[in-house]
Amino acid sequence: MTVDIAARGPATVAALSGEVDLECSPAVRRALLDALRDGRPVIVDLSLVSYIDSSGIASLVEAYQAARKQGTALMLAAVSPAALRVMQLARLDRVFNIRPTVDDALAVLAQ
């Protein structure tokens, strides 16, 4: 599992890849909360996530709640089929702000 953080336009893009499980979800949580620290919107790119479990979903929920608390946008983008399946099972697919691509998320921010 890797987390790549990059600035794109007005936002920070956090790209997760690989298996987000109990072993590495604490690192995801820290990376997302760190990314939120400067107040820029965060787009979490989930296109390369091959697996995610409840601990990974919980890390996303926690980041989402932290973003809302500080009034910062946090969007999920390009959610892989594997990750979407778990979000649907968790009935969280309509809780998160999910965009089809990172570019689409950036376009929403530009509006």
Next chain:
Amino acid sequence: MSRPADPAAAAPAAPPARARTAATDSALLARLRVPARPPSLRIVRRTVREAALVAGADAAWADDLMLAVDEACQNVVRHAYAAAPETGDMVIVVRTHPPSDDGVTVDILDFAPAVDPTRVRGRDLDDVRPGGLGVHLIHAVCEEAGFQPPPDGAGNLFRLVKHFAKPPVDG
């Protein structure tokens, strides 16, 4: 209802590849003993997924079972050995589901003190707080999931059953 004994099981010269136990008439697919630590979960996931495919599951079905078993094993890693974290093992046993191999049964055994099943509950879906989500996922993909009386020498036995064909839903 019991099946007649498999005559092949009585032939010691050529044991069947999938030995059947008389008690349950289920075939053992995999048996794995790993330390109850987070890095073991990857090993468990790979094993369970492959076992489900060998049993005839399609990829999506195997992925769902893999998720449920991972979540159940996480409970062992996080809670069962809470008094002395990462000191014990867990055993994962994957079998075809009797009587007609219409699914897969997964037993997860640990050697920790017995847990109180009333404390293991699903979450309120209106509540988006982290926690309890794992139990919800288990019940979302498995027809049966719960603690069973553990065999001698084990602390807890959590059993998951997932059927290949779900009964038709009315409406």
